[in-house]
Amino acid sequence: MDFPLASLIVALLVLLGTLYPQVEARAFFVFGDSLVDAGNNNYLATTARADSPPYGVDYPTHRPTGRFSNGLIIPDIISESIREPSVLPYLSPALTGARLLNGANFASAGIGVLNDTGVQFINIIRMPRQIEYFQEHQQRLTQQVGAAQAKRIVNQALVLITVGGNDFVNNYFLVPGSARSRQYRLPEYVKYVISEFKKILRKLYDLGARSVLVTGTGPLGCVPAELAQRSRNGSCVPELQQAAALYNPQLVQMINQLNGEIGTKVFFAVNTNQMKRDFVNSPQSFGFVTSKVACCGQGPYNGLGLCTAASNLCPNRAIYAFWDPFHPSERANRVIVQQILSGNSEYMFQGNLSTILSTVDSRIAAIDSRT
Numbered sequence: 001m002d003f004p005l006a007s008l009i010v011a012l013l014v015l016l017g018t019l020y021p022q023v024e025a026r027a028f029f030v031f032g033d034s035l036v037d038a039g040n041n042n043y044l045a046t047t048a049r050a051d052s053p054p055y056g057v058d059y060p061t062h063r064p065t066g067r068f069s070n071g072l073i074i075p076d077i078i079s080e081s082i083r084e085p086s087v088l089p090y091l092s093p094a095l096t097g098a099r100l101l102n103g104a105n106f107a108s109a110g111i112g113v114l115n116d117t118g119v120q121f122i123n124i125i126r127m128p129r130q131i132e133y134f135q136e137h138q139q140r141l142t143q144q145v146g147a148a149q150a151k152r153i154v155n156q157a158l159v160l161i162t163v164g165g166n167d168f169v170n171n172y173f174l175v176p177g178s179a180r181s182r183q184y185r186l187p188e189y190v191k192y193v194i195s196e197f198k199k200i201l202r203k204l205y206d207l208g209a210r211s212v213l214v215t216g217t218g219p220l221g222c223v224p225a226e227l228a229q230r231s232r233n234g235s236c237v238p239e240l241q242q243a244a245a246l247y248n249p250q251l252v253q254m255i256n257q258l259n260g261e262i263g264t265k266v267f268f269a270v271n272t273n274q275m276k277r278d279f280v281n282s283p284q285s286f287g288f289v290t291s292k293v294a295c296c297g298q299g300p301y302n303g304l305g306l307c308t309a310a311s312n313l314c315p316n317r318a319i320y321a322f323w324d325p326f327h328p329s330e331r332a333n334r335v336i337v338q339q340i341l342s343g344n345s346e347y348m349f350q351g352n353l354s355t356i357l358s359t360v361d362s363r364i365a366a367i368d369s370r371t
């Protein structure tokens, strides 16, 4: 007669859940580009996709999922670190019912801060649309748990936004004499991208986001794709490095300004540039044999074209910093997430994730005790 025992346990768990609603899982919302896309582009008519082998070769299922990685990407590893299931791509038909409470991943490979970034990829989810989906998600949450609880889930959620690299790689520097490079000198373009990014962050705040990790760009000129296309001698490409050098400090400045306007720390700048420079400059100290040659690809540095079943594929993905010509390997993503979790103020300017989450929880507890 184990059936009554099982139902007793279920009843107890339901009761506990009612008594202690604060033990519910924290929701996680992800916005951005291919560095954080968990598979939305699989559902779209676009060329920016990672849905065929060897993508996913080290994923638990060993199958491609749409992630631009041999295995996990940064949002998965953050979820793993805070002991929660990975959030599903917003377009996944499996994102229904109780799973809506875990949050959603709205990211789409190829997008940028600007609407005209990634036009060559045709049908991708640009930032304004990602934000509309966030609103839609909140409406679905409200239908399920009521407006007050939906608002609480969103306020308490962790949010990650990774965007900006494509505004250089897949826009300004995509072709010589690109429309944007004829319109703006680089310093003016950077200012424009930052000012548009600020509007996006403000919108996330207006929609209830209260703890938002905002990543800067990596050393854009050092990725295998740029080494292959533009570097004569294997050193990082100066124009793209200059773009990152102008962009990242202004991003931090803009975030400080926005937090100041709001009156509290909502946005947290992640110094992705330093995190990646560490393993680009000194791959051996992280156990990588190289940070110049991609594991999967062809041509110099395995940096030309796409990673496909016909590409060179390294046997041990854990010793390569770059999986494909643009994207870090799972191992490199783990190095980055470790710094997000517990890095000092050189890596996490306004505090690391362990600090952020405890601050949010005490803020929420303070609100709860007042109501």
Ligand SMILES: *[C@@H]1O[C@H](CO)[C@@H](O)[C@H](O)[C@H]1NC(C)=O
Pocket (backbone or CB within 6 Å): 115, 128, 196
């Ligand atoms: C981007 O597109 C959205 C609508 O799709 C529009 O509201 C917004 O103004 C556009 N941004 C710029 C800078 O043109």
Ligand SMILES: *[C@@H]1O[C@H](CO)[C@@H](O)[C@H](O)[C@H]1NC(C)=O
Pocket (backbone or CB within 6 Å): 232, 233, 234, 235
């Ligand atoms: C590589 O070439 C660039 C100019 O294209 C130069 O600035 C740099 O010093 C060179 N690096 C090495 C290691 O020779």
Ligand SMILES: *[C@@H]1O[C@H](CO)[C@@H](O)[C@H](O)[C@H]1NC(C)=O
Pocket (backbone or CB within 6 Å): 341, 342, 343, 344, 345, 351, 352, 354, 355
């Ligand atoms: C980052 O997080 C750790 C906890 O993992 C904490 O001990 C440390 O002081 C934090 N560092 C900074 C600079 O906030």
